[in-house]
Amino acid sequence: MIKNFTGVIIFLCLSTLCFGQRNAAFEPVFKTSEKTTHQIPEGQKYTFGYLEVPENRNDPGSQTIQIPVYIFKSRNANPKTDPVIYTVGGPGSTTMPSAQYMNYYTYLDDRDFILVEQRGNFYAKPHLDCPEWSMALHKIKLPDFDSEQSDALLAEAAKSCRARLTHKGIDLNGYNTNEIAADINDLVNVLGIQEYNLLTISYSTKIAQVLLRDYPERIRSVVMDSPLPLEANYDQESVENLLESVDKLLSDCASDVACNRAYPNIKSRFYVYLTNKTKSPLEVNIENPSNGKIETFKLTGADLITVFTSASTGTVVNVPFEINKLLNGDLTSVKEQLSSLFEEPGNGAGVGMRLSVWCAEENPFNSQATIASEKTKYPEVEGLSPAVFDDEICKIWGVQKVSERENDAVKSNVPVLLISGEYDNETPAKWAASMMANLSNSYHLIFRGWKHTPTTNWGNPCAMQAANVFFNNPKSKPSPECFGQLKNPVFKTE
Known part of the structure; x- marks a missing residue:
């Protein structure tokens, strides 16, 4: 059975799991599937299938893997010929759940919208899950756990997960940003797409940068929402970025008459509070719902941040209000958060993929001396590790370090829109601003009072609208009416 899509023959995948086949001269293919990952809104036209590619392009004998892809048809009777290709962040997050919400995506008003799962994530075949890691984190967070055993427990979880995945024949070196970028380029070629646009958020903006560097020929424009520059050393800056974002928000509160009146000197009071609790932890009693036992959590500044x-x-406008509750001894919100720790641990979805990416691309470029100093540099959150994964965990995971150029800034003259949230501590606006020097046709929008990934803010689709305006005219900075109407955050005061 065959179907025709933009002049390209697409074969129906007859096997339920193509992962495991080997072919030294493998050519990527896209195979349609009647069985989808999610229920699609009624009336939405689409094609679903799997892109089959080598697991490790550096290995001539590599087995093949399957990457799920949705091709959603535009609502426009005469759509533009350059689709938007979208993949989400993480690393380790799945793109596929977005398929359920096509009615809300503005991009379909003008062009086709293609969702690509990153290799190793939940709906890809194989899926690099690590339930062992989730179970270890769950144990570590419980109050009766000996914190001195944390490193050993996580190390054992990493060893166990790695052994299980490699026993399945999975090559952990095949799961990195370069391979994902090559997957998207293969998809473009297989589908016969002559020109396309990229929509990326958070981690996936690294994928966009690699595509701009290595496969720029068919890229018409790129939106990078909450960009993570290749040249940034995330781990080394994460604590500093966190405190800068908190400082920005609380300074805005101090500059606001109503907020400052309700919470005078809140920034200095909060920092003193965090420092004191780091020295003398806050004890909070919670009933364990599984056995009715009262458990005592001891919280430091690193926890209370x-x-x-x-x-x-x-909810970011509620932060000064919540801080004030803490300062006044009201622990209702803290107890709600702590109660969730008794819930069953997650399944470790995508954790193996996250480990492979981070241990190959971020950890090797870290200064371990800087990482160590960051843990003690800030008295408010002393002990808070800036690293996503400790160096010892990456040694256990054992993937190969990527080339030095993967830590170098990418230069491009392809039109790029950089979108930032003003209070984003994960990928701060300063990172996007720094990228503009190397992206000669770039524009930067900062959304006042917003946090991470503005284009996914369903409460206000302004960033999505800005991205769509840019896709329709990438030669100028988008200026949707909604962006001009954004005002300073109105903080909760009662």
Whole structure:
């Protein structure tokens, strides 16, 4: 059975799992599938299937893997011929759940919208899950766990997960940004797409940068929402970026008459509070729902800073209010967060893929001396590790370091729109600003009072609208009416 898509023959995948085949001269193919990952909105036209590619292009004998792809047809009767290709962040996050919400994506008003799962993630075949890691994290967070055993428990989890995945024949060196970029380029070629646009968020903006560097020929424009520059050493800066974002928000509160009146000197008071709790932890009693036993958590500044990190764009205006509750001894919100720690651990979805990417691309470029100093540099959150994965974990995972150029800035004259949230501590706006020197046709929009990944803010689709305006006219900075209407955040004061 065959179907015709933009002049390209697509064969129906007859096998339920093509992972495991080997072919030294393998040519990527796209095979349609009647069985989808999610239920698609009624009336939405689409094609679903799997891109089959080598697991490791550096290995002539590499087995093949399957990457799920949705091709959603535009709502426009005469759509533009350059589709948008979209993949989400992480690394380790799945793109496929977005398929359920096509009614909300503005991009379909003008052109086709293609969702690509990154290799190793939940709906890809294989899926690099690590339930062992999730179980270890779950144990570590419980109050009766001996914290001195944390490193050993995580090390054992990494060893166990690695052994299980490699026993399945999975080549962990095949899961990195270069391979993902090559997957997308293969998809473009297989589908016969002559020109396309990229929509990327957070980690996947690294994929966009590699595509701009290595496969720029067919890229018409790129949106990088919350960009992570190749040249940035994430781990070395993460604690500093966190505190800078908190400082920015609390300074804005101090500059706002109503917020400052409700919470005078809140920034200095909060920092003193965090420092004191780091020296003398806050004890919080919670009933364990599984056995009715009262458990005592001991929280330091590194724990209590979650009053900011757990907030979303929609709730960030509540942060001064929540801090004030803490300062006044009201622990209701803290107890709600702690109660969730008794829930069953997750399945470790995508953790193996995240480990492979991070240990090949980020960890090797870290200064371990800087990492160590960051843990003690800030008295408010002393002990908070800036590293996503400790160096010892990456040694256990054992993937090969990528080339030095993967830590170098990418230069391009392809039109790029950089989108940042003002209070984003994960990928701060300063990173996007620094990229503009090497992206000669780039523009930067900073969304006031917003946090990470503005284009996914369903409460206000302004960033999505800005991205779509840019796709329709990438030669100028987008200026949608909604962006001009954004105002300073109105903080909750009662």
